[in-house]
Amino acid sequence: MNVFSFSKTTLKNLFSAPATRPYPQQPRQYPERTRGHVEIDIEHCVFCGLCSRKCPADAIRVDRAAGTWSIERFGCIQCSYCVDSCPKKCLSMKQTYTAPAPEKSVDTYQKKPAAPAKEPEAAPKGENEHA
Ligand code: SF4
Ligand code: SF4
Numbered sequence: 001m002n003v004f005s006f007s008k009t010t011l012k013n014l015f016s017a018p019a020t021r022p023y024p025q026q027p028r029q030y031p032e033r034t035r036g037h038v039e040i041d042i043e044h045c046v047f048c049g050l051c052s053r054k055c056p057a058d059a060i061r062v063d064r065a066a067g068t069w070s071i072e073r074f075g076c077i078q079c080s081y082c083v084d085s086c087p088k089k090c091l092s093m094k095q096t097y098t099a100p101a102p103e104k105s106v107d108t109y110q111k112k113p114a115a116p117a118k119e120p121e122a123a124p125k126g127e128n129e130h131a
Contacts, residue, residue, distance in 0.1 A: 030095040035078040037098050038071060042109040044090035045069055051082035051091060061106075070108040073098040 021028070030036065047064035059075035060082060062068075083091045 034095040035093045036095045039094045041090040042111050044088050054081045054085045067111040070106050072106050074104045
């Protein structure tokens with residue numbers, strides 16, 4: 001065994017920067033195109049159901065009547081088909097992953113109901129009245 005070669009490696013490792021990161025103090029920086037999890041901008045969703053029909057893992061549920069969009073996070077395989085097929089471009093892939101959990105769960109998003117149309121204001125009394 002070459003002792004000098006071993007010592008050289010030891011010394012090199014002693015004085016070089018560590019190969020690991022001090023996680024969680026220094027969080028991981030994901031590459032730009034990482035497919036972590038699906039996010040929805042629910043206010044722009046029209047509940048067409050295309051994302052649900054395209055999903056190969058059957059992880060998306062769309063309820064047009066209730067105005068809800070749901071995803072089973074641990075069923076999703078991050079293929080991004082739903083993002084590519086959304087006609088309103090309201091789905092996107094975010095870089096962070098779903099946190100581990102002991103049970104499967106479904107995340108449901110609800111669109112805010114549209115504000116009721118404003119009634120035209122009644123003209124103040126006396127206006128448009130002829131003397
Ligand atoms: S495809 Fe887009 S607009 Fe249609 S239901 Fe899915 S998220 Fe909503
Ligand atoms: S990324 Fe793929 S698996 Fe996940 S919800 Fe979208 S279509 Fe389904």
